[in-house]
Amino acid sequence: MDEREGMGRRAIARCDVLGAPPYSLAVDRLDRPFLTSAHAAAGAIIGGWMTEAGLTTRIDPIGNLIGRLGPKDAPALIIGSHIDSVRDAGRYDGPLGVMIGVECAQALHRRGRPLPFALEVVAFGDEEGSRFPVSMMGSRGMTAPLPLEQLELTDAEGISVAEALTAFGLDPVRVNDAVRGPGEVLAYVEPHIEQGPALEAAGLALGVVTAIVGQARLRVRFKGVAGHAGATPMPLRHDALAAAAEAVLAVERVCAAGPVDLVGTVGRLLTPIAAYNVILGEAEIGVDVRAAADSTRDAAAAAIRREIEALAERRGVAVEIEVAQALPACPCDAHLVDLMEAAVASVGVSPLRLVSGAGHDAMVLARIAPVAMLFIRCAGGISHNPAEHASAADADLACRAMLAFIDRLAEEHA
Numbered sequence: 001m002d003e004r005e006g007m008g009r010r011a012i013a014r015c016d017v018l019g020a021p022p023y024s025l026a027v028d029r030l031d032r033p034f035l036t037s038a039h040a041a042a043g044a045i046i047g048g049w050m051t052e053a054g055l056t057t058r059i060d061p062i063g064n065l066i067g068r069l070g071p072k073d074a075p076a077l078i079i080g081s082h083i084d085s086v087r088d089a090g091r092y093d094g095p096l097g098v099m100i101g102v103e104c105a106q107a108l109h110r111r112g113r114p115l116p117f118a119l120e121v122v123a124f125g126d127e128e129g130s131r132f133p134v135s136m137m138g139s140r141g142m143t144a145p146l147p148l149e150q151l152e153l154t155d156a157e158g159i160s161v162a163e164a165l166t167a168f169g170l171d172p173v174r175v176n177d178a179v180r181g182p183g184e185v186l187a188y189v190e191p192h193i194e195q196g197p198a199l200e201a202a203g204l205a206l207g208v209v210t211a212i213v214g215q216a217r218l219r220v221r222f223k224g225v226a227g228h229a230g231a232t233p234m235p236l237r238h239d240a241l242a243a244a245a246e247a248v249l250a251v252e253r254v255c256a257a258g259p260v261d262l263v264g265t266v267g268r269l270l271t272p273i274a275a276y277n278v279i280l281g282e283a284e285i286g287v288d289v290r291a292a293a294d295s296t297r298d299a300a301a302a303a304i305r306r307e308i309e310a311l312a313e314r315r316g317v318a319v320e321i322e323v324a325q326a327l328p329a330c331p332c333d334a335h336l337v338d339l340m341e342a343a344v345a346s347v348g349v350s351p352l353r354l355v356s357g358a359g360h361d362a363m364v365l366a367r368i369a370p371v372a373m374l375f376i377r378c379a380g381g382i383s384h385n386p387a388e389h390a391s392a393a394d395a396d397l398a399c400r401a402m403l404a405f406i407d408r409l410a411e412e413h414a
């Protein structure tokens with residue numbers, strides 16, 4: 001087996017190792033939340049792989065594992081992703097990006113020719129937010145001081161972030177020492193499985209991400225008049241659930257009529273009671289709207305709002321619409337996107353540009369450095385599911401494209 005062919009196979013095999021105890025808290029599924037024994041065990045074995053690859057390792061004050069190659073004071077190109085997981089996770093969401101980073105470091109270390117910048121491989125401890133009620137603590141803690149009250153947030157067992165950091169061997173008082181200084185990060189690149197079906201549909205192993213979508217969440221509450229299901233004639237009803245149902249279809253209609261990157265979902269429908277014989281007086285839906293450009297998303301959210309207000313008025317139902325969350329879209333750096341596109345083409349894959357519908361650490365790192373992302377095809381577009389799968393051949397192409405990207409960046413900085 002030639003060393004290059006082996007990169008993808010080893011990256012995948014290592015993700016598979018990380019899919020079982022002690023790297024998972026559960027025996028029959030993959031659960032690896034932030035600052036748990038499974039996280040510590042994963043950090044220990046990945047740290048060993050990093051050392052083998054020639055990287056010098058450390059754990060930063062917020063629990064991120066960092067492996068570094070190259071001059072001490074030089075700005076670093078960071079290849080990173082997360083090693084925490086959702087509950088009952090797949091094995092590749094996060095860890096594959098870290099394993100690809102380790103493979104790149106090993107290849108560069110073996111080659112022995114120094115880069116004009118440092119290389120860091122970072123395994124973020126928290127991206128998914130599966131333990132505490134906030135997410136991306138690892139990358140947020142690296143880019144800006146964490147709000148102090150977040151250290152007091154507790155998990156389901158009442159353990160605070162500060163207590164969990166202490167149990168992990170870290171000092172919560174020092175947590176903000178994890179913040180990187182200005183100029184320390186040259187660029188951030190994240191290889192990640194696509195978590196959607198576009199690459200598979202196009203018959204391509206790799207894709208170049210141009211932007212991570214922005215998200216708007218609307219909480220919509222309908223207030224009609226509760227009534228007897230038998231005794232109230234149809235024209236006299238003010239049915240809150242029927243209004244909510246019509247609103248769900250309005251969201252679907254508005255977003256289906258927009259550009260392909262515009263998506264809208266209602267995955268949350270709440271009613272105070274569930275009964276066969278009651279016309280419901282109250283109903284609430286949660287609307288999630290995403291698009292590559294904030295202007296597209298905001299226009300869709302406004303159109304949805306108008307449609308909902310109109311249908312509520314027609315039905316004689318009161319409606320209250322509240323913005324529950326608005327995260328701006330994060331464009332990838334145009335120049336790095338071009339470099340990545342050339343790198344992907346150089347390994348024989350026709351480069352497809354696509355937007356990421358899911359959030360990633362890259363959107364946080366974008367606050368301090370230019371970012372790029374490389375997507376790797378995943379079978380059936382399935383993710384956050386134990387059936388998640390990426391192939392060794394595709395992972396190998398990703399390693400080679402990443403190395404080509406690093407070489408191109410190195411040429412520019414020579």
Ligand SMILES: [Zn+2]
Pocket residue numbers: 082093094127192
């Ligand atoms: Zn992920």
